Amino acid sequence: MSDPSAERHVLVLAGGRGERLWPWSRPERPKQLLPLAGGGRTLLAATLERALALAQPEQIVVLTARDLVAATRRECPAGVRVLGEPVARNTAAAIGAIAHLIGGERTLAVMPADHLIEDRAAFRRDLEYAFAQAAREQTLVTLGIKPTSPETNLGYIRRGAPVTDRVYRVAGFKEKPDRARAEEFLRTGEYRWNAGIFVWRARVFLDALEAHRPLLARGLGTLRGVKAADFEGALERVFPDLESISVDYAVLERAPNVLMVEASFDWDDLGSWSAWARRQPHDPRGNVVVGNVVPIECDECVLVGEGRATTAALGLKRMIVVHSDGDTLVCPLDGSDRVRQVSEAARARGRGDGR
């Protein structure tokens, strides 16, 4: 370890609580733990395969909720470290904590555990390139995905002045636009999806946090120099009092030294039933039918049954019907962005988690 900046670390953020694919995903079985990556693999397992192309297992940390540590660990190869957060405090605190754990000059790639990326070679190439940018400059690097549809559920990055091949300054971030603006973003060609994939040196990130969110930086400061063995205990003491804010709001939207690397890999956040369904085989009437379903005269529907229970759909058009673990969701196909409301309501009624 003569040159710590050459040492690459990966932080996999696996704290999602699985609200948008309810009732398939659930607080105790969030999206990253569902076998959505093809070949029966979970999204988390596939994410770790990609991470292992970038770093040694011992340099990979998976951060999740404490009650998901055991289930998360089952998806991780030997050597990968799984840490449980005592409470959820969003991405700025999570990344800041791990920046302290790995230490100053080392470079850290951050990636969500629950996205689908199939072109592993392109992912590796792009991340290598991002590592190189982050090592060379005092910069925060974010990956930008070329949008393929006017999604209203994602954050967009506006491309600024070009710096070098496929690298741009960032002209701004736009969180979840309405449909008209999303279509405009697509037309201009200047916007990229924010996939939550970042690369930076630990010190550069902590400096930016200090500059733009000093209170949060101070709260995290007590984690500096804590030994790895004591780290989870330290999180326990420190986390509850930290501000809960995304890294985009806390740092990226404010810092002047953010660069965007244009990604060449495919990407899907599978962030809704309709997003999931787009990737599934369709029957001649445009339905996605999975499991024990009786579809009669249905068109362009997403119909998911389970086990021996019969899920019958009669005369439906552009509807989603999902039955999983005894619970049932019915909504229009175009309303699948709002499924989070359902899982929140189900949870508020003391259901939906851990029956």
Place this chain on the structure above:
Amino acid sequence: MSDPSAERHVLVLAGGRGERLWPWSRPERPKQLLPLAGGGRTLLAATLERALALAQPEQIVVLTARDLVAATRRECPAGVRVLGEPVARNTAAAIGAIAHLIGGERTLAVMPADHLIEDRAAFRRDLEYAFAQAAREQTLVTLGIKPTSPETNLGYIRRGAPVTDRVYRVAGFKEKPDRARAEEFLRTGEYRWNAGIFVWRARVFLDALEAHRPLLARGLGTLRGVKAADFEGALERVFPDLESISVDYAVLERAPNVLMVEASFDWDDLGSWSAWARRQPHDPRGNVVVGNVVPIECDECVLVGEGRATTAALGLKRMIVVHSDGDTLVCPLDGSDRVRQVSEAARARGRGDGR
């Protein structure tokens, strides 16, 4: 028993297999065994209460499928006889068999077990009146219900020449008209719903069967004189070879001596989810919500959940969502007449019965 014609018998037809309220009703728990009659009573129990106002328990026979005998007996007061059919052979064979059991000059009222009638006093009055017509004349008496909506799922009786107060000759039967014809039927004021409630002397019915369906009459003939104790065994031998045909097609549409008594009682066959829902309390947005349902921005929906399972409906309009015994039905409110297709399809796949 000096005047056997004064002796009144009641046959309750309880052979329905529960297809139209699937998945609540099922082959092993058909509509007549569901607590739909108010006060937690089954429709069958309420039917028997009405029958007991007309006849002694010992003069009441309930005919059902053999596998439903035990469940049916639980709903019956002491003294009422429950008989199981070895196979279903529709109403003509069922009524003919029981006509042989009770014998020639006695009068028999026939009524389905799975209809909702709330005005018991009016029902009793009307049936007394029908008994009087049937005793006096060589006639087959059918009850006609004044229609309140253009149902396409029911049979209609066209009123003919008046005979006496509220008694008419029958000008014809019309089975399940399309919407336009049903509306026309309502407009003319000349049509009544066929509720499947009949009164006649056993001999008069058997004579009519002999005249219009001689083969079926002959098949049933071996039941003549069979002792009550041996009757179920005789059904076993005779039933499988009998023609399966409704009493309407076999006799009523052909016989010249049919009279219609206009009913003054309320009547509902609860023959679909939308029919059931019309009688339930509605929320301010017009939804019927029963059980563990999370309705979010729904209008004019029928939403039925069950137990601890969450049934979530998001942004639906005029839809039916029913979750019962693990199975789920989703269809438009206006499509509830077609639910039978679903239960048939579910059964054809070896599901839906007796899991």
